[in-house]
Amino acid sequence: MRPLRLDSLDVFASIVSCGGFRAAAAERRVSSAALSQSIRSLEDALGIRLLNRTTRSVAPTEAGARLLERLAPALRDIRAAIDDLNQLREKPTGTLRINAPGPAVDHVLCPLIFDFMRTYPEVKVELVSDAAIVDIVQQGFDAGVRFGRQLEQDMIAVPLGPRLRYAIAASPSYLKIRGVPSAPPDLMGHDCIRRLFPGGTMATWRFEKDSESLEIHPEGRLTLSSAHQELQAALAGQGIAHVFEDYAKPHVEDGSLVELLRDWSPQMPSWFLYYPNRRHPSAAMAAFLQHIRVFEWS
Template identity: 70%
Template sequence: MNPLRLDSFDVFASIIRCGGFRAAALERGVSSSALSQTMNALEEALGIRLLNRTTRSVSPTEAGQRLLERLSPALRDIRRAIAEIDELRDSPSGTLRINAPAPAVDHVLCPLAFDFMDAYPDVKIEIISDAAVIDIVERGFDAGVRFGKQLAQDMIALPLGPPLRYVIVASPDYIERHGEPQAPQDLVGHDCIRRRFPGGTLVTWRFIEGGEDIEIAPEGRLTVSSAQNELQAALAGRGIAHVFDDYARTHIQAGRLVELLSDWSSALPHWFLYYPNRRLPSAAMRAFLDFMRSYDWQARR
């Protein structure tokens, strides 16, 4: 057997986790050809093929899958050992990888991360915007952000940012042409801008006033997949939108949008940042958690 380079195993795990050479190369800051050469050398040294490669996808062979299952705990132990050494430094360092939906990234996570980076210049942060439910440990993330507290039992969840609030908005031009709904039932017949989750389901609109709770499946000509596009359509007079207050607030204040059915709006749960409880967080992650707990969210609004 030819000599083995231990870092080749980390490259192999990165390619599987990222789903291909190009994504892994971007994550590691090297070229795809360099990773391909590393994998060729590893497979030659082991005398067995580890990856099935096509022009569109990369997947582990049976041997590769078995190797990955044994490697993953060892690689996590190595990263944990490095993190423990990092604790001996005067200031935390390393890279934090966080997975979060776009609205949380736009209005909560980015402002927090920017200020954290000013306070801890040796820490790098990688934020991946993704609304899909994933295994953050398997995908190599230190933490994730999701709406509500319905998370796996082996996760620690902390509230992130202020309570959330949905608003119903439309442009003054749309209201002039179609009228203003006075109750949620009046939305029937209006051109509502619908939004579809990554899993395929459509977002429903929920209203609460007093003891009355109403949920509506909006109807309309336009369906989008992001809150930014929904807001863009409302600003263009294409219909009524249902977005977080964070997206619409400045446009409402400037008169570009009008809030509708405000009496039916209610506060929602926070975003939650979650991370595994079965491993000790790195010094950088602990510093980030402490920074988050003491962060002044009202000063950022």
Template identity: 50%
Template sequence: MKSRNLAELEAFAAIARARSFRKAAEQRGVSVSALSLTMRNLEERMGVRLLHRTTRSVSPTEAGQRLLERLQPALDDIATAVDMVNDFRDRPTGTVRINAPIPALEFRLAPLAQPFLAANPDVSLELISDAARVDIVEHGFDAGVRFGEDLARDMVAVPLGGPLRYLVLGAPDYLLRCGTPGQPEDLLRHACIRHRFPGGSIFPWEFARDGRAVTITPEGPLTVNDPHVAMRAGLDGVGLVRLPEEYARPAIASGGLVPVLEEWCPILPSWFLYYPSRRQMSSAFRTFLGFVARSRPTAR
């Protein structure tokens, strides 16, 4: 098979999996126009349309779906064969792609990037922020990061850092105007800054104390999908905000935000780095896993 043909088939598989020229182009590090030209050349040479294209979506045709079903295992086998050769190198090579929510990226993975890349100069690291529950295999990721209860059974999960806690916080002027909640149920009478997940659901606020668990669906005039925006709104007194404690520490120290209901905010398990149990592991990702394991804090 000519190398050009293989590159075109890889490009088709990336587009068909991502259902998007833009996302596939980002994954492959090329422009959308270059990827579109590659697909046009492939379809012209094969004499059949492989993708349905509209202004809003991309999906495989029947011919494209059949090609993808036979093609993807072959591409995986080629990648595995190439990586087996990489195992004979003195240093690991390749790219490690991780999908994770912003807090996990900022406080768990980003601090590992510099020392990992310095120790492994032939490895590239892609840290992609995404709060959606994506299929990491389908979207070409080596691993993802989520809480333990959100993981599928066929995934291997390793702790990423230590336990964490979400706090409810308010600006001093907001608490002066609206009062300080004493029970989780009091939040129903407050303006809360809500977080909406990509799937459309609102992030519930969960509390626990003395064996009693309470879940509140917050209500308020502002809904966001980024913790940095939520932090800004909380500091501005728009309403109460729920954030990871690590995010809140500087604002608490400066007096910009005040924790409330602290005794109701439980310690949560750590984030987990997860990956498919049945998938062949690349040398680059295997090296990254070893680095994560060595970087975890040890219990005292």
């Protein structure tokens, strides 16, 4: 059997349903000649005549009638499937999966997602907190969140949230015993709470003031793997923490932590939401992209 085009089967069913080539051509907004050619190609591929044609009528042959009997339910299922996709496009449903580091989830994504879910109650959301660099396509995510320098070149990226800033903070009880550092080099004589990243590297503390910049590789007895743990340790007087400002701010405001070296802490770029360069993202992802476009980040 010669190769056949599946769309020619839909043409065949349409001609029988409409009772002729001219009516089917008008319904499909194509020429009668185009439909005639499609049927000739289908009959050639199958090696059997499907339609009896006269100058006044068109009717299926016995083979055509048998084919149509089996074909009609399948075509209905296909049309129903396409209608379902159209509904997804017009009214987003399904699941939105995003992979992001904990700080981005805590301070940017959660507020956005909660508002998004109120707007789109039929969309399910999975936020996976993960500091490791992952292949979001291979892992089945719609999008990820990372710093700009960590993005792959074939991704589309949009800023997400305001610019970032680290805070250096310790409890009043710790500072009363160990003293207050007045410049970044003074930190080398303190118990700094170190951060171990998933890839096995240790966090570096970066500072900048006027035209001077420097990096500190902190020393300390305690090494942790998350900002929440660092914050708990600092609140317990275990040392000096290096966390995003959003984590430290409420504790600085209530006096349980003291921010240090603020004039040495530079602003950083925002997080970036990134996703594959695809022509048609999922309906849930398309709706989320539209949702975040209304926000203006300072």
